[in-house]
Amino acid sequence: MLNNILGIDTSHEETVIGLNGKLVVWKSVRNQSKELLPKIDKLLQEQKIKPAKLKGVAVNIGPGSFTGLRVGVTVANGFGYGLKLPVAGISEFDVVKMLYPKVDIIVLDAKRGELFIQASKTAPKLIPAGKLGGLIKTGTRVYLDDYRLVPATHEQLKKAGTIYIPNLTRSQKMTAMLTAKLPKKFAQVLPVYLRGANITKSKKK
Known part of the structure; x- marks a missing residue:
């Protein structure tokens, strides 16, 4: 550090x-x-x-x-x-890869019945929780931040090669x-949203 x-x-x-x-x-x-x-x-x-x-x-x-x-x-x-x-x-995906570098798919809770996921060498995306099972194959190393996220795919997960559920x-x-490598000089960083703002519209009187 x-x-x-x-x-x-x-x-x-x-x-x-x-x-x-x-x-x-x-x-x-x-x-x-x-x-x-x-x-x-x-x-x-x-x-x-x-x-x-x-x-x-x-x-x-x-x-x-x-x-x-x-x-x-x-x-x-x-x-x-x-x-x-x-x-x-x-x-969040970078942090998981720092701690568990061998995982193939990282699955994070996005709330509202959805998941943030990133598979090896692909861009992160937002998916409905029910679609996770189709991405898991035998031998897949899966990181879940909570096993309860996808109860419908427990059987597919059991067939996966390795499951990491550390609940960090x-x-x-x-x-x-704090152990990450810093760039050599300042360059503006941008957030990874994957989902827009949750804005509640006021009711018209």
């Missing part, structure tokens, strides 16, 4: 920031835009590190909460641009993020 790398993960309600082995975790329900910068400032003060002494930023780019990702990525890019720091954009915490994922 490199020193003075700021980690930011706002992809879920359980928000995590990290610096030099210190992790701060809190539950944030649509308040990340107000809470994130003060939390980072406090962490820097506790670690006695001035922003100018940071070596880089590692940020979770999704998929995950539309609003949360936008907040985290914007703050990370702000640090990178303002302080001329390299910013590593790390997806946000803190464990942040620890992995």
